[in-house]
Amino acid sequence: MIEAKEFSERRNRLQEEIKELGLDAFLISQPESIYYYTGATYKPQERPFLITIWPQRDPTFLVPKLEKDHIHKANIGDVKSYWEFPSPPGEGWPEKLDEILQGVKTLGIEQGISLENQSCLKVKKLKPLDIVNRQRHIKTPAEIKMIRQSASYADKLMAMMLKNAYYGVSVLEMFGLGRKIQMEVIKSGEFDPLNCEFLSATWPSRFSHMPHGVPPLDGKLTNGPLAFMSYLRVNGYASENERTVFLTKPTEREKDVFNHMRAARQKAFDIIKPGVPCAEVDKAALGYLRKQGYGEFLLHRTGHGIGQGNHEGPWVADGSEHILEENMVISVEPGIYIPDLGGFRHSDTVLVTKDGYEVLTKGSTEIEDLTLLKPKFMKRIIGRLIQKALNIA
Amino acid sequence: MIEAKEFSERRNRLQEEIKELGLDAFLISQPESIYYYTGATYKPQERPFLITIWPQRDPTFLVPKLEKDHIHKANIGDVKSYWEFPSPPGEGWPEKLDEILQGVKTLGIEQGISLENQSCLKVKKLKPLDIVNRQRHIKTPAEIKMIRQSASYADKLMAMMLKNAYYGVSVLEMFGLGRKIQMEVIKSGEFDPLNCEFLSATWPSRFSHMPHGVPPLDGKLTNGPLAFMSYLRVNGYASENERTVFLTKPTEREKDVFNHMRAARQKAFDIIKPGVPCAEVDKAALGYLRKQGYGEFLLHRTGHGIGQGNHEGPWVADGSEHILEENMVISVEPGIYIPDLGGFRHSDTVLVTKDGYEVLTKGSTEIEDLTLLKPKFMKRIIGRLIQKALNIA
16 A cells, blocks of 8 residues: 555645745645545545645645544644535635635646536636646556556456356356455455445447447357456556457457457557657557558547546547656557447556556467357356346346 | 436426526536436546537537447437547547537536536636536436335345344445345346445444544444445435444443434424425434534534435535425435444435425334344354455454
């Protein structure tokens, strides 16, 4: 887990930026940012948590009264509270924050704040700034350790999915596997339910060309290409590992599309290193696919940043202004989606290193290793029982 | 499930309001609102879904290209798409939306929109309005049916928790019970993983006075008062049922606090009916507790609205401007939290009826029924095995 010292170092770095920008204060309002600077998790509902970062003194943390007693884990000395949402006059967060911000003329705010909450701020000069997201782009050694651990769980879950798959397996059987990894994380002794997610999802071939559609749980996996996704958040840190899988022998056409998908990935990997614009990585991968005639079968960019969030900057997309730097973590996942055939996409969690990159999720990307033809009698029998119990046999 | 016809009726009602307000168009941008008006679920990340409601013609739905193929379930005729987030110039959502909004001079927007997204809107006159939330406050018959079903699952889960509890049971064993209800919902044939949540949580007495702290999963439930929470979202519709439980004989002081908590609930129930301000309900319950000397042990309001969200308006709180109306659904849950003793709170999901109210979650609120002293040998043996496997025995 991340130590208290690191959270205060993170806040210090933000403080330095605020000094340089000449702000009187900066307001942290987004749940992921609250976690980034304190380690405190909560269910973001209508009661905001707010941290004021000052250029010259310790931060002030404003939370609902309900949360005050357990927020000691945030390790911020000055915790103030407001009554409720809503509150009688003088007791709500806008008034309490106004007291805290007395004398502040220029206040930096996060761009993710809602219009509703922003309209409650009484400071005259508000400056929406992207500095928190930019700080989060570069991962610290402790964060890389957390993402590495998350990625190793993602690999285990993918291996488990490949091991349990057979011709005719239900989507539901695969969906249940995430729980086994969850139990392993619980056993490890560190598990914050508000900060963990274990998703093992599969798409049958007639759905795999719609990578964001929700496949029916009683659907079955038969002919490929099938999409297998291991998508985790382990105590705050995300990772993803996806593979295109076959449960029957792939046709020549399927092999062909598969190979082009892998080649597009390679085009991205070939240029990933610090100093390269993210837009160039996207153009390398998707440009290759367009040149090969797959332009009409592209549905999304090459990748995105991974950290506390499963999706965050830097965006590996045409139109992105981000430049790769050492210790950024991104996904690499160009995909081809053909309506009458299916979707073809591998995704990996990738660390940008000093000279290039390191793939944190392991496991084969080869079609031979992802074509699973073995009979697996026991899995079939157990699966059949599960399917019968659920009336989907 | 909610039928397509109802979604279009909901949009029609919004359209009527827009006409009355004289707006050129209204922009729906919040994930819960998208679901409310279409039935479409998605994982809200950086790629927005946006519905433009027009006073005189059918709505326009703008989604990322990635989602377009499966969004037919939204049953909106005119679906347009943008490329990605971010996009090369001309291909992103702000430009595509700008094309859709050509000629719009006054645009209503939701207050929940982020400052970042709002700043991308090029229409000159933006009117932040609360009309979507207000429409959602009053539940339709189909919604009440969904909430009633959700509440019956919440009751089953609570009954399961009470049945499985014994002196020394781990928090983890209780946490696992939510899955059984999940399987039951899956078996029923309707289950949208993006729209379901099954949380069975318990707080040991030394944590029960911090109702929003996350209790350690290896914690054990021993002396009361213990907080048992069954908190669900079943295919989009929420419910909650909470009880204060004892696994040893409660002391006279505990009984006394418990009875005051129940009396405060009754004060709220005594006045719940259409036309009563929500603030009055809160004052009735918490005012009673203050008069009894528990003022310093209050941490939160009496309740909140329940519907698609586990927490939504109307707010049953002092300072709330909401007035109870027939077919609103709220929680009633005044609580007393004493640091050296623990927390005392029951919570129920309550429908406001024409003349009063109906409690949708059932199950006893009596201390005799919530004091569980029976030995339960088999539960203990199984629990012991689970705890041993997890090294928490």
